[in-house]
Amino acid sequence: MNYTLHQLQIFLKITETNSITKAAEELHLTQPAVSIQLKNFQDQFEIPLTEVVGRQLYVTDFGHEIAEIAHKINNEVKEIQNKTLSFKGQLTGKLTLSVVSTGKYIIPYFLSDFLKLHQGVKLNLDVTNKSKVLKSLEKNEVDFSMVSILPEKFSIHNEELMDNKLFLIANKDFKITRKIYQPSFLNELTIIYRENGSGTRWKMERFFEKHNLKITNKLELTSNEAVKQAVLAGLGVSIMPLIGLKNELLNNELQIIPLKGLPLKTNWNLIWHKQKSLSPVAKAYLNFIKENKNQIIDTKFKWFEKY
Structure with missing residues (x-):
């Protein structure tokens, strides 16, 4: 042969x-x-x-x-x-991450320079829903996960990356007639939800509970991108992470409805099991994040500070 x-x-x-x-x-x-x-x-x-x-x-x-x-x-x-x-003195191996779906707007910027610096590192990146992200963490299938809400049932370490802000979003045809709306205004609207298990949905529902809102008109979609497209089409409004709306806001395709109590805020975190032994590649990436995250935020997410 x-x-x-x-x-x-x-x-x-x-x-x-x-x-x-x-x-x-x-x-x-x-x-x-x-x-x-x-x-x-x-x-x-x-x-x-x-x-x-x-x-x-x-x-x-x-x-x-x-x-x-x-x-x-x-x-x-x-x-x-x-x-x-x-x-030859180069870092080699695999870096494996699982990231919640909205994190796809963030994680590439926290990876790009590291991978350019260490070309012997191979990336395995899974962008999926929160439940699958946590399952991969639980099964020890990944080096790190990235979430916006820290899980309560796992013993973890975390490295905070940047703020996550959530606003009430409508399309360009929505007529804003007040300087600021009260939360009860949401009862008059069709609200578009993410699926159960989504961190965005969890945060939104806590807001509704806090203000005793009973939402009757609602749609449920399975990804942040699907929610955005539904809002663009005028099917309703939604409380959405700012991070995925840059182009639509700049192009005036979407607008922020001023609602009392918003924006909601969480933090994007890199998390890993406390009992996990990090590989040399994972340790190098964590050190890179600690040393460079502020510069990455300043250069790649300056627009975020305007809202």
Whole structure:
């Protein structure tokens, strides 16, 4: 047998996507090039690695076993690369984070310079809902999580990053007729909620409880982006994090309704288990955050201070 590392990597991608076309797209290769490499790889085995039923490609049981071995080989090659960089004095390894969905507007700015500085570090970033973020933290699947409300049931360390402000938001057609509205005004509006488990929803509902509000007209959507689009379309108003509204506010597509008691404030935090032993990469990232967070906030989030 004389298969190449390139063929192993292409076959791995095919097994992940069950498609030569998708594998070609993700590998930035042409479809014929991937097909040729798959054929050359297959020619070295007497047992089929894949089969086509109808127009769908399937990986055979034998193909899956070969893919498992190929995956191990690929990981060993990556380890060789990491060891090489390590001996050259460069930081290497994986940094794994889980981030609540609204955090996608923040976390890239707290990662960019660190990854440029340490090019041997590979990032695994999962942007998802709060319950999944906390589950990954509980299962010790991540180095750090980023949340806007600290969990109560975990024993954690935290590093505060920056403020999170929540305002009442409407689209450009909403007519503001008062200098400031009382919280009871919300009873007259259709309120758009995030899903249960969302930190934004939790904070909003505590505000409603504090002011004895009984919201009857409401919609529920499953992401901050979906809520924003619904507000833009005029389906209702919502209490939303300022961090994801920069362009819409600057372009006058959305506006802030002045409501007594707002903005609500929380803090974005990087959190990790107290019992977790941080890897060298995780320790380096934490030190980077401590040393550079104020500069990042000053340079990337200056606009935030206007509201």
